Amino acid sequence: MRLFLGQRAWMLQRATAVVLLIFLAAAAAMLLAGPPLSYERWHALATSPHGAVLIVVLFAALALHGWIGIRDIVLDYLHSPAVRLPLLGLIALVLIAIVIRVALTMAAHFMTAG
Amino acid sequence: MSAGGEEEDVRISIYRFNPETDAKPRMQDYDVMPEAGDKKLLDALMRLKTVDDSLSFRRSCREGVCGSDAMNINGRNGLACLTSLAGLKEPVVLRPLPGFPVIRDLIVDMTQFFAHYHAIKPYLINDELAPERERLQTPEERDRLNGLYECILCACCSAFCPSYWWNPDKFIGPAGLLQAYRFISDSRDTATAERLAYLDDVYRLYRCRTIMNCTEVCPKSLSPSHAIERIRLALVRESS
Amino acid sequence: MRAPPGSAPKFLNLSQIRFPIGAIASIGHRISGVLLLVTLPLLALALDRSLRSEAEFEALRELVSAPGRALLLVVVVWAASHHVLAGLRHLLMDVGIGSRLDQARTSAWAAIVAAGVIALAAAVRWLS
Numbered sequence: 167m168r169l170f171l172g173q174r175a176w177m178l179q180r181a182t183a184v185v186l187l188i189f190l191a192a193a194a195a196m197l198l199a200g201p202p203l204s205y206e207r208w209h210a211l212a213t214s215p216h217g218a219v220l221i222v223v224l225f226a227a228l229a230l231h232g233w234i235g236i237r238d239i240v241l242d243y244l245h246s247p248a249v250r251l252p253l254l255g256l257i258a259l260v261l262i263a264i265v266i267r268v269a270l271t272m273a274a275h276f277m278t279a280g
Numbered sequence: 281m282s283a284g285g286e287e288e289d290v291r292i293s294i295y296r297f298n299p300e301t302d303a304k305p306r307m308q309d310y311d312v313m314p315e316a317g318d319k320k321l322l323d324a325l326m327r328l329k330t331v332d333d334s335l336s337f338r339r340s341c342r343e344g345v346c347g348s349d350a351m352n353i354n355g356r357n358g359l360a361c362l363t364s365l366a367g368l369k370e371p372v373v374l375r376p377l378p379g380f381p382v383i384r385d386l387i388v389d390m391t392q393f394f395a396h397y398h399a400i401k402p403y404l405i406n407d408e409l410a411p412e413r414e415r416l417q418t419p420e421e422r423d424r425l426n427g428l429y430e431c432i433l434c435a436c437c438s439a440f441c442p443s444y445w446w447n448p449d450k451f452i453g454p455a456g457l458l459q460a461y462r463f464i465s466d467s468r469d470t471a472t473a474e475r476l477a478y479l480d481d482v483y484r485l486y487r488c489r490t491i492m493n494c495t496e497v498c499p500k501s502l503s504p505s506h507a508i509e510r511i512r513l514a515l516v517r518e519s520s
Numbered sequence: 521m522r523a524p525p526g527s528a529p530k531f532l533n534l535s536q537i538r539f540p541i542g543a544i545a546s547i548g549h550r551i552s553g554v555l556l557l558v559t560l561p562l563l564a565l566a567l568d569r570s571l572r573s574e575a576e577f578e579a580l581r582e583l584v585s586a587p588g589r590a591l592l593l594v595v596v597v598w599a600a601s602h603h604v605l606a607g608l609r610h611l612l613m614d615v616g617i618g619s620r621l622d623q624a625r626t627s628a629w630a631a632i633v634a635a636g637v638i639a640l641a642a643a644v645r646w647l648s
Contacts, residue, residue, distance in 0.1 A: 170482040173515045180614065183607055190604065205570075205577040212571055225564065232557040238489075239550060241482065242446040264564045271568045297529055305529050352531065355538030378537060381528035389528065442543065445532060489550075490613055492542040495621050509619055 170241065175234050182231035189224050218272040225268040229261040289313055290324055291371040294335065297382050305382065307373075314365060321368065322349055322360040336385040344499060347434030351386050352378055357436040357497045377439035379448060392448055393435050396456040400478070402463065405471035421467035428462035428507065430500050431455065437494035437504050443487040450483035454494035454504030457485065461507035464514065476518050479511060545628035548635075549606040552599035559596055590646040598639035605631040 171178075197203060211217050236257055244250045289311040297305035310332070312324050322342055329335055338348040342361045349360040352375040354368060380388035406415065438444045438453035452460070460479060463469050479485040485508070494504040570577050584593060609627045613619040618627050 168482070172480045172482045172484075172486045173512075173519055175482065176486055176512065177516065177519075180611060183611060187604070187608065187611075205574040208577065209571060212567075221567065225560075228560055228563075232553070232560060235550075235553045236557055238487075239554065242443065242487070260561070264561055268564050268567060271564075271571065275571050295531060299528070305531070352537070355536060373536075375531045375536070377531075379530055379532050381530055383528065440537075442546075489546055490610055490619075491546040492621065492624050493540060495624075496540040496542070503621065505624075506619060509614065509616060512614065513616075 170237065175237075179231060179234040182227045182234075185223075185227045186231060189220075189227075213272075213275040218275065222265070222269050222272055226265050229265050233258065233261055290365060290368075292324065292328065293371045293373045294328075294385070295375040295382075296335075296385055298334070298384055309371065319364060319366075320361055321353065321363040321365055321372065324365055324372075325349075325360055325374075336387050338387055345432060347432035350377055350434040350436045350439070350499075352376065352439075357440045359434060359436070359499045362499050377435055379445040380435070380439055388435075388439075390435060393438060393453070393455070394433075396438075396452045397433065397459060400452060400456050400460040400463070401471070401475070402459050404463065404466060404469050405474075406468055407470060415468045417467050424465045424467070425462060427502055428458060428465060431458055431462070431502055432500060433459075434499060436497045436499055440493045440497045441488075442491060442493065443489060447483060447487055451487035452479075452484050454488075454508070457488070457511060458502065458504040458507040461511050464511065472514075473518070476511070476515055480515055485511060485515075541625055541628045541632070545606050545609070545631050548602050548632065549610070552603040552606075555595065555599040556603055559599075585646070593646060594639055594643045597642040598635055601638040602631065602635035605635055 200207070212221060237254060240250055240254055240257075244253065290313075292310045292312060293307050294310065295305055296302070296308045310328050312327050312331075314324055314327065318324060318327065320342075322339055325335075325337060325339070337351070337360070339361065340346040340348045342349075344359055344362045347359070350357060351360060353360070353363055354373050357377060360374075374386060376382050376386050376388045380390065380393070383389050433455060435455060437458075438455045441454050443451050444453040457479075460475060464472050464475050469475075488505075488508050490505055490509070492505045495502075495506070498504065566580060569580050583589065606628075609618070609624075609631050613624060613627075618624060
């Protein structure tokens with residue numbers, strides 16, 4: 167298998183973009199419709215089962231979308247394998263760590279809320 | 281040009297590089313007096329050539345068919361023979377095609393560009409038994425080749441594509457991809473699946489970010505970006 | 521002096537190339553994408569903090585609206601607006617909507633101007 171995907175990466179970038187656009191539209195509609203966001207409302211929203219799952223999905227989509235984007239930038243401008251591969255590896259690790267961190271945060275609140 | 285129809289000097293600043301005498305390129309200014317009938321930039325260059333025969337550039341048909349005189353004209357790629365002198369801001373700054381290795385003055389090395397062209401197999405592939413006479417197409421099938429077959433391989437597009445500048449060895453570039461789509465679209469060609477499989481690569485096709493610089497500068501008004509869009513959609517259909 | 525063999529020069533001085541509007545929208549899309557990616561870890565930390573307690577939630581709101589931070593926030597608003605608008609343009613062009621050159625030029629202008637106006641509105645609101 168090739169290290170960097172062609173068609174599938176391109177498709178994934180578009181698919182995550184659509185997911186993020188829907189998220190953004192929904193969040194904007196909710197914020198504009200309701201009163202200014204209070205802690206109570208935000209906490210209730212975010213720690214509800216649906217909210218918690220959606221937030222993790224949101225961050226996973228952001229990380230995946232960002233990964234393909236930054237991967238393309240590195241492939242365009244940085245050609246030395248000695249620079250490129252460690253850098254991409256590091257970025258991938260940070261992105262995975264962010265998603266895990268968010269999942270743990272939401273799991274913790276989910277437990278205490280439940 | 282003045283109101284009386286009297287011709288005026290045109291100032292042209294040209295990128296000069298002679299590998300036998302120069303360590304690095306320099307710009308040289310010329311004033312050229314166009315004569316009656318000199319309408320295009322190439323006419324002025326030909327005039328200059330009679331004054332300074334060391335000035336090097338490619339040209340042949342002088343009417344936008346051979347694709348030899350592609351160059352960077354005031355910051356945009358175009359053919360000298362199709363560019364009107366009248367509309368050009370002075371000094372007219374001429375440089376070789378961006379990102380291509382310079383052989384001498386405005387002449388660039390197109391080896392890699394043509395290597396990409398050959399790699400997409402720019403010929404009909406059909407293993408079926410050949411009919412007694414030619415392979416027929418309906419008028420509709422023939423129409424699908426319009427906007428594709430007219431490419432003259434001048435390299436204006438690929439040499440204006442940032443993705444091609446960064447990866448000229450791996451990205452096929454707009455010209456090669458337009459040609460690839462020309463054969464993918466051809467009803468007489470039976471290698472569509474193989475052609476698409478070859479293009480499904482992070483470098484060959486997917487360096488394109490739809491900047492559309494290619495379509496901006498094509499002197500034949502073709503749209504390589506549209507061809508690339510169709511290839512990508514064909515790959516989506518192929519994979520699903 | 522003679523150039524060493526095999527070292528042909530290349531003309532690729534980007535300041536001497538006239539870029540069409542689509543190229544400006546595209547490099548903006550790239551720059552804004554990198555900016556947004558840099559804010560992603562901060563966003564994850566902010567999420568965690570905002571859910572801890574009401575005091576933390578308010579502290580976060582203070583932190584974001586502090587005078588020095590507002591400028592950063594305007595930059596993030598520009599990045600998000602430009603990335604979303606230019607991205608929407610690309611999604612549509614990918615499926616053949618507005619991918620003709622004249623339409624693509626118009627939408628590139630529209631994305632650049634709209635993102636600029638949104639950032640300006642954010643600046644007026646937070647920086648004054």
